[in-house]
Amino acid sequence: MVHHSLTDGIGGMQLALLLFETTAALDPGEQVTVPRSEPDPSTVRVVQESLLYDGRRALGVLRRGVTGAVPPPHERCAIRLGRSPTSWHARSVGRFVQPSRARSRT
Numbered sequence: 856m857v858h859h860s861l862t863d864g865i866g867g868m869q870l871a872l873l874l875f876e877t878t879a880a881l882d883p884g885e886q887v888t889v890p891r892s893e894p895d896p897s898t899v900r901v902v903q904e905s906l907l908y909d910g911r912r913a914l915g916v917l918r919r920g921v922t923g924a925v926p927p928p929h930e931r932c933a934i935r936l937g938r939s940p941t942s943w944h945a946r947s948v949g950r951f952v953q954p955s956r957a958r959s960r961t
Contacts, residue, residue: 876882896904
């Protein structure tokens with residue numbers, strides 16, 4: 856689907872002239888040189904890069920798992936005081952979103 860801003864007015868017509876041919880004659884234009892690509896990596900190199908990538912991802916998952924298993928200090932204190940971290944966060948959000956009270960002008 857074409858966005859309406861591309862088809863409005865003079866700008867749309869100028870863009871159409873750039874994108875579409877106005878004659879049936881084919882104009883090949885300038886010849887563009889195709890850049891040389893690098894040779895395909897060997898199978899050993901592809902397997903090596905894949906194993907390194909998988910290893911880094913596994914270490915990241917392990918690291919996040921270990922740090923996620925031990926609660927941060929403020930949550931450990933809340934648990935010891937009998938307050939769950941969930942209720943602590945809920946009260947914090949509740950204070951943030953509660954409507955402000957009108958102040959009396961004295």
